[in-house]
Amino acid sequence: MKILIIEDEQNISSFVERGLNISGYETEVCGDGLQAWEKLQTVAFDLIIVDIMMPFMSGLELCKAYRQKFGYATPIILLTALSTTEDIVKGLNSGADDYITKPFKLAELEARIKALLRRSGINPEKQNDDFLQFSDLTLNIHTKQAIRDGKTIHLTAKEYLLLEFFMQNPNRVLSRRTLLENVWDMNFDTNTNIVDVYVNYIRNKIQPEGTSKLIHTVIGLGYILKEE
Template sequence: MDKKEKILVVEDEEKIARVLELELEYEGYLVKKAMSGYEALEKYRSEKWDLILLDIMLPEMSGVEILRRIRSDDREVPVILLTAKDSVEDKVSGLDLGANDYVTKPFQIEELLARIRAALRHSAGLKQDEQDEEWLKVKDLFLNEKTREVKRAERQIELTPREFDLLVYLMKNHRQVLNREQILNAVWGFDYFGDTNVVDVYIRYLRKKVDGIGTDLLIHTIRGVGYVLREGK
């Protein structure tokens, strides 16, 4: 494990909490414990966690109520409930509120560890999917609308706000030939009054930065029509 995942163990039975702490630390996780409902919420809010092991029967506040509060501001952190055999209603309530899984006491530590690994893998996969969705990509050109990062062949490209908006429009319409009026309306707005040559000027600025020396051209001029962003000629 390159980066140690952090697990919050919420369990009021000291012996069980200690066993879980030792087993999880042996597996390479960073572990902190909370013995009551309020302590659990305090520790949850004070740090970022990769997974939470949450006992349902707790003093001060039930695990189901803690889960409800966690899910009110975090839909992503995996939560595995630790439940008693007869707490069917609590299991159903927990799953309805967004618990990822539950393990019934008494449990085999190997089964719990397997479920933790599965929950962490699933969470990592979702995060990767989200990261992939944030990037627009054409060949070796990458653009992130949230962070406003632009990279070509692993080098950072600095763009002005207007250049950035123009590149976003070209990349979202990858391989589509766009005339000046379409670009003007999309990037400058329908109420823009001015010379349409502004499009040519900004395409020129963008080319200098995106289609630098040593890289294949991506921004192409289609004579008599407009421009297109695509691989190849």
């Protein structure tokens, strides 16, 4: 479950990010509207939280632009210090689904997030069972597809099993023997290079040009899934 937080006040963005991370959501933070707009061109989010008063591109402008280009599938919550009826109507008319006025309690924000996600057909309580997440890479255990940089990555059955095992064991060095025993469920000759071949297959798929490296070789030991 991936949420974009767009807020130029660092104390507020840190407060929201920390609270949502503790609750199991993956978050990214942008400090101004223009940076967020550029991010939204390439990365898909399940929900967007945006402050109205933003530098370079206001929350209302971003909301209108997002709806015109990407439609209404992704819920948007506006954060605002403006609480008059006119301000709220402007926010909702720009395409927002809900708003919350500052100052607010994290519990209220989380309740609104859950309500909007359910309305969108997503059960927030079940997301951790449906997806594996590492950095900006998501693995859907039902469709057997990966998503990175907003793009769907199609995997063969064995590629999926190998990537799934890596994502179930992040930041841990996995030997070739461990991968053979858990992914192939067979005792291959230890001289086989089948692990190296399949690691290269999934590397080429999940690490296209311009993205950071996730699967690293540990010389003499095996491989590790970690951020650069």
